[in-house]
Amino acid sequence: MRAPLPTPLVAVEVATTLRRGVPAVLVAFAGDPARPGPGAGEGPLPDEVTGKAGTTSKVAGTWYAGVGDGEVADWRKAGAALVRALHGDAEHGGPTSYDVRLPRDLPPAAAEAFTLGAALGGYRYKITGAEEPKRVKSLRLVTAPELADAVRRAGTLAAATALSRDLANAPSNVKDPAWLASAAVRAAQGVPGLRVEVRDERWLAAHDFGGVLAVGGGSSRPPRLVELTWEGEANAPHLVLVGKGITFDTGGISIKPADGMHLMRTDMSGGAAVVSALVAIARLGLPIRVTGLVPAAENHVSGSAYRPGDVIKHYGGKTTEVTNTDAEGRLVLADALAYAVDTLKPDHLVDVATLTGAMKVTLGLRTGGLFATDDDLARRVAEAGRAAGEQWWRMPLPEDLAEDVRSDIADVRQCPPGPGGITAALFLKEFTGGVPWAHLDIAGPARADKTYDEVVPGATGFAARTLVELAASWGGGGADTIG
Incomplete structure (x- = not known):
């Protein structure tokens, strides 16, 4: 059995004229009554059309998409809701291509948001022997040609999010560390630079990646380290991204x-975000230098599994007292962070991981936790999230809890007492070597159990777009806030 990769998305492009014989979609703004967008004529809109963001109506054969007050986030909701409605119509014999009439003075950020929603809102990951249902294949946005670059950029960001979802959604009887590594290689093929x-596990043993080897030691499917490199420009800052790649976690x-x-199966969503972000960064040709590291392992139960009470030695020599084998993510990240500091000499270091259930309790399922040792880096991550349509909330790294990371029988202990998301971040900080560092805990928003905005149930691809926008904040090519 093979997991589908990549999942096809709705193709979105800009055009200046309507096609003959192709149905058109009109937009409507919220109001009392709803206000028509281009092409709706002078008369009032049908009563069924409210213009509320994320609503769709089909009246007398014409589709209307509500864009609310026209805020950037409203356009993202509108694109996602429209495509879901059109997919449902296609399954019952409706068309598979549409022209969408948009205002010619639409801001680029709004066009990007609408495109992102349209590309991702109908995402569907399913392994099945049944025939695939009929789906919408393409949208042409009939608007000003100057918006074409924003639409193309949104397509690249949507593809990154979808790839991250694909990697995380893949079932773990297919997805092991070797599969994840080969998927990264396939995703990078054909991307210049x-x-x-x-x-492999022999290289990891030779270089003392004790955390990765301990976590992966209980599985018959050995661990891997994936390293992706984008050179950018020679004198540009060097950003290193580290993503947790636990392909299945029994605890x-x-x-x-x-x-x-x-x-x-989605416990490698951080690693998926890093792989996907590197592909998008390279496709966009951002001038910043970026390296992505994904320590990949399967945390399993067997006679060779590591134990509570073990002491393991990480890359670089620091030792950790293990207290809970279900807190495995921080152990593989510790090796990769120490390796990055020692060999890659980053100017900025960011890790992303589905790390703690505590963060889900603290921030819920739609906001990621942001920890940082550097205020400028924290600001960049938060602004990148706003540009990407992903929410982050900065969390503290209090000094009074830092001492609790110390161990009586090793250098540090894996699970200090206290607030779990914070103490996990303080553990990771021990391996960052004083480099400006941010830790992104995505345990909540990496998965969804219901549809909202451009998100559908399953892996969300959260953080992939933030990482791309973060890289763009140094290298140019960033977007305005897309909501």
């Missing part, structure tokens, strides 16, 4: 409850 190296000997364990 993007290199990928894959290191190890500290085994998880059965309820919800099936969702642990």
